[in-house]
Amino acid sequence: MSNGLSADRDFNCDAAVIGAGFSGTLTAVHLVRLSGGTISVALIEKKQRFARGVAYATEDLDHLLNVPAGRMGAYAKDPEHFLRWCHEHPDTCRAAGVQNVLAGSFVPRKLYGDYLEEVLENTRRRWPGLQLLQEEVADLRLRPNGQFIVEFVGGRTLNAAKVVLALGNFPPGDPWLRDRRFHNSRRYLTDPWAQSTLEQLSEQGDILILGSGLTGLDLLLSLAKRPATGVIHVISRRGLFPQPHALSTPLPAFIDENALPETAREALHQVRKASKQAAEAGSNWRAVVDALRPSTQKIWQRWDWVERRKFLRHLRAYWESHRHRASSEALAVKKNLETCGRLACYRGRVLSITENDTGLEVEFAEFRRCEPKRLQVSYVVNCTGPECNYHKLKDPLVMQLFLRGLITPDPLFLGIEVGVGGIIYDVHGRRVPNLYTLGSPQKGRLLETTAVPELRLQAEGLAKRLWREIRRSEPAGVEAGFGNPALAYEI
Known part of the structure; x- marks a missing residue:
């Protein structure tokens, strides 16, 4: 992959996008297309493969998208773009183990990664100005003129007028137990998607998975294909797995945006009422949850921090299991594992994890049981979901951003302090000039900000903002990009 950096000089660009998962890739794609290739955009990724991030880097064909193919287009104005791409690339689909992809099909995430790679590569071939830099960013320094010096591991630098932090999701946070020595055990695994994790789990013995969300379900799908080595145990605080997708008749929005619910309790009441009405009309609760989607961020922003905390404490797990659903095929595998005793x-809470001669002893309190239970397992895999408290992250760049005061956590520790359009506030509450973010870091402000339908809107909106600002700072006459017929959404 091109890195475009010279050891003896700095590299300059109009915009640097740090992170080449879905969010960063689409931001760079939109920006270079809007400019007609007249500006320089650096898309920076520390891993070898661009356009995949964590979600679409998996090689396991049993890891499926949790949204139907017909709604996964990379562009907000063309949600069926991915579906058409599948029809135009039958060989690629067959290599991923699928054929005859329909709008309602749940296809492997690897195939979606192939699609995003082609979106990026075709953009790079068609529009000059896009540089793909395979580098790890070590530091970000704000210059007196409001621009940035991006420093890479190894010491080379890049000067950027604008910087986008497209950081994506981070690994799960370690369980906060009194004795934390198990954190250093080779039997405690924190990367469920790593090939090394699956290789270790092929050893004989029982396995404990912490967390029953989409990540835990992914791991179950991978383990189901392997010869049985023992029992797979799953512990989660609420005992909730993702709900299955099913056909439902679409419903119009039922929330009055001029009278948004003031409390989490009121919102719950409205959802329950709408779900009952949907069932009576021959639909189901899924249509209600989907109809709520356009209003979710507005409701969240309507609530104060106290009300948001109530939601997180009492309702979040139930909301996420209904909102972020899984394919019926994936849940059928889970059911089969239960039926055959694997x-x-x-539902419970882990009290302690202690390493011994034969593995790890896990003590946990099961819901509504008086006495703690114990499990002896060979491995514990942390699938509790991404760590959102940025103060706990061990990522070198994030730690440097904190040291420089360029970022600060939001009051709920769901992400960082941001404003409208992805602007970032520093430790003193001031806007950091020319620094932006999108996606997961905005959870505290938006709540729903990790799925493709939200991310593609954010990426397009941020690219438009960056292009407007770059144009304002350029000499008169630089107007490329607007009215250009080549800017149609195609790959």
Whole structure:
């Protein structure tokens, strides 16, 4: 992959996008297309493969999208773009184990990564100005003129007028137990998607998965294909797995945006009422949850921090299991594992994890049981979901941003302090000039900000903002990009 950096000089660009998952890739794609290739955009990724991030880097064909193919287009104005791409690339689909992709099909995430790679590569071939830099960013320094010096591991630098932090999701946070020595055990695994994790889990013995969300379900799908080595145990605080997708008749928005619910309790009441009415009309609760989507961020922003905390404490797990659903095929695999005795699921809270001569002893309190239970397992895999408290992250760049005061956590520790359009506030509450973000870091402000339908809107909106600002700072006459017929959404 091109890195475009010279050891003896700095590299200059109009915009640097740090992180080449879905969010960063689409921001760079939109920006270079809007400019007609007249500006320089650096898309920076520390891993070898661009346009995949964590979600679409998996090689396991049993890891499926949790949204139907017909709604996964990379562009907000063309949600069926991915579906058409599948029809135009039958060989690629067959290589991913699928054929005859329909609008309602749940296809492998690897295939979606192939699609995003082609979107990026075709953009790079068609519009000059896009540089792909395979580098790890070590530091970000704000210059007196409001621009940035991006420093890479190894010491080379890049001067950027604008910087976008497209950081994506981070690994799960470690369980906060009194004795944390198990964190250093080779039997405690924190990357469920790593090939090394699956290789270790092929050893004989029982396995404990912490967390029953989409990540835990992914791991179950991978383990189901392997010869049985023992029982798979799953412990989660609420005992909730993702709900299955099913056909439902679409409903119009039922929330009055001129009278948004003031509390989480009121919102719950409205959702329950709408779900009952949907069932009576021959639909189901899924249509209600989908109809709520356009209003979710507005409702969240309507609530104060106290009300948001109530939602997180009491309702978040139930909301996420209904909002972020899984394919019926994936849940059928989980059910089959339970039926044949390979899977045991518990609602409870882990009290301790202690390493011994034969593995790890796990003590946990099961819901509504008086006495703690114990499990002896060979491995514990952390699938509790991405760590959102940025103060706990061990990422070198994030730690440097904190040291420089360029970022600060939001009051709920769901992400960082941001404003409208992805602007970032520093430790003193001031806007950091020319620094932006999108996606997961905005959870505190937006709540719903990790799925493709939200991210593609954010990427397009941020690219438009960056292009407007770059144009204002350029000499008169630089107007490329607007009215250009080549800017149609195609790959």
